[in-house]
Amino acid sequence: MEIYIFRVSSSKKNKRLIIFSNNQRPPLILPMASSHTHSPQDPKPLIVIHRIPSFSLTFAHRLIPSFSLFDPLAAAGDADPAAVLRSHAAEARAVLCVGPSPLGKETLDCLPSLEVVVTQCAGTDHIDLSECRRRGIAVANLGDAFSDDVADCAVGLLIDVLRKISASDRFVRAGSWPERGEFSLGVRVDSYADLQLEGKQVGIVGLGSIGSRIADRLIPFGCMISYTSRHKKPNVSYPYYRNIHDLAIKSDILILSCSLTDQTHHIVNKQVLAELGKDGVIINVGRGALINERELVKFLVEGEIGGAGLDVFEDEPNVPKELFGLDNVVLSPHQAVLTPESIKAAQDVVVANLEAFFSNKPLLTPIGWD
Amino acid sequence: MESIGVLMTNPMNSYLEQELSKRVNLFRFWKVPEPDRAQFWLRTPPPSAPSSEAPLRARTRPSSTPCRGSRSSPTSASASTRSTSEKGIRVTNTPDVLTDCVADLAIGLMIAVLRRIPECDRYVRAGLWKKGNFRLTTKFSGKRVGIIGLGRIGSAVAKRAEAFSCPIAYHSRTKKADSKYTYYPSVVELASNCDILVVACALTEETRYIVNRDVINALGPKGYLINIGRGSHVDEPELVSALVEGRLGGAGLDVFEKEPHVPEELFKLDNVVLVPHVASATEETRKDMADLVIKNLEAHFSGKHLLTPVV
Known part of the structure; x- marks a missing residue:
C-alpha cells in the first residue's frame, strides 16, 4: 500500500503542493493556484480535489499534465478549508471527489461555478445528489470499472459461506483435521438433494451493472435468478418482484448489490430476514446500511438465518464482535473493489470524464437522474 | 440382504x-x-x-x-x-x-485465493481492520484458466470459469475433438500459458506427480495452483518450497498427500487456502x-x- 504525504511549500512566486510517496518515487510537485483567483496565464483547467484527511489522491501524476489541481485540505494548513476553497477556487468548474469523502451543501456553497462532480468511488451515497441536481451540477461515477471485481467478490463470498471455505481453512490451520476428522458438511451451491428439479433460488436486490454480472456468473452453477429493483428491467428474463419481501420469501440466497439511498437504507430489516428464513443466506457487497446490522447479528447469533457473507458494514471499520465466533459468516473488510486492475480502470474513467468535460464532450459515465 | x-x-x-x-x-x-x-x-x-x-x-x-x-x-x-x-x-x-459440487469448490477456491477471502476474514476477526485498510488483491475475472483433465469435472469447471470471462485451455492424454478450448500436449506448456492451473484428472500411475517442479516453475510467481484432484497429483514438497520461496503466486488445495496431515509450513502462508478434502462434502x-x-x-x-x- 502506498502512503502519500502532502506538504505545501510556498516560494514568493509559486505555491506548490509536494507529494511524497513511500514508494521510492521522486516526490511529485504540483503547481497550485497561488493567488485568490486561478491564474489566467495557466492554460490548464482547474480541478478541486475534494477529500477527507484519511483519503488521498493516488494518481495525481496522471492528471497534472492536463490539469491544475487544487487540494484545499493540503493548502489550508491550520486555516479553514472551506474559506480556502471559497477564496482560491471560486471559479472551479470541476470537483474530483476522492474515495468516500462526503460532499454536501456546505462544500457546494463554496463553489458557485461548479458544473461537474467526478467521483472516484464505486458508490455515490457520500454525495448529496439531490443538491447537485437542484444546482444543475452533473455527477459522473465509475460506470462499470469496478463491477467485475464486485461481482467476483459476491460469488466468492457466496461459495465460501455455503461450502465453508474460510471456516474449513481455519480448521486445517488450527491443526484440527487429524484430531477431529471430517469437517462439518457444507451446502450445495445449486440445489437441494430432495428438490433436484430446481436450482437454488438466488434473489438479487438491484440488477444494475454489478447485479447483472452476479447473475451471469451464477447461471452456470445452476442457480435460478430473480430480482427486485425500482423498475422492472426491459429485456431481462429473470422473474421480477416488486418488493424485497416477495423476493426474500422466494429466495434461498439474497444478494445485495444496489446503491444506498434513502429508499434502500435498512432495506433488509427484521421482517426480510424472517422471510429469508433459517436456511437463508445473505450476501452484501453494496453498503453496510442496506441491512439493519443489529437485527442481522441477532438473527445470526440465534441461528434464525443460515449464514452471511459481508464485505460491508454499518460502522466501518468496526464489525460487530458477536460475528467473530461464528463459522457460518464470512467477513471481508470492504475490499470488493480493491484489485490493481479495478483501480487502474477506475482512474482511467476519472481521467476520461474530466478530459471529456473540459473538451465540451459528453461525460462517459454520468449518473442518470430519476 | x-x-x-x-x-x-x-x-x-x-x-x-x-x-x-x-x-x-x-x-x-x-x-x-x-x-x-x-x-x-x-x-x-x-x-x-x-x-x-x-x-x-x-x-x-x-x-x-x-x-x-x-x-x-x-x-x-x-x-x-x-x-x-x-x-x-x-x-x-x-x-x-459429485461433479457439480467439486466444480463449485474449484471456482470457490480460485476466488478465495486470488481475492484472499479467508485472509480477509482472518484480518477482520483479528481486529486488524481498525488499524488500517486491507491490501489490494488480484482480479479473478478474465484470468487464463488451464485445466488438467477435461473430463466431467474439468468441463464443469470450464463452464463456470467461462462466465467470469476466463479463457480456457486444457491438457489431457488426447485432444478432445469436440472441445472449443485450447489444447496443450504437455502440462508444462499449459502451465506456461495460464494464470490458474486446476488439477481435475484422475490419479493414475501416469498422473502421479503430474504437477512437478518444472510445472510449478512454468506457472510462476504470478500463477496459482488449484488442486481438487488427489494429493499425489502434486509433488507436495516441491509445491511447499515454491510457495515458501515465492516461486509460485498461490495455491488452493482441497487434497494433500498424507491426509489428514497438511505440511505445517503452509499454515503460516496467506497466499494459500487449505480445505480438508471437502470438494464433495x-x-x-x-x-x-x-x-x-x-x-x-x-x-x-x-x-x-x-x-x-x-x-
Missing part, C-alpha cells in the same frame, strides 16, 4: 452407515481394536451368519467396492483396480453426482453418493447390472 457382510473401511457418512446397517450385516473396520486388525483379515469366515465380532473375509468376498476415490474417470486411486480385476472383484464408484451430494453406493450393492446382490461399474 441381511445376511450379506459388508465391510466399511473407515467412517464416511453417517447416513450411509445408517442405511447400510438397515440392509446388510455391516462391519465397521475402524471399530476393530488396533491390535486385532492384522488378525481381522485372516480370520476364517464363520459358517453361517457372521456377527460383527467375527468378520468376514467374506462369506461373499468383497464383491463390490463402493468407492468415492475416483472422481472423474473410471480408475480408482483407493482400490487397486488391476488387482481387483484379476481377482474377479467388481469395483464401482460414484461419478456424476455437502449434505446433498454425500446423500446422493450414499444412495448410489446402496443401489450398486443392491444391484450386485440381486444379480443385476451395476449402475456405475469401474471394473
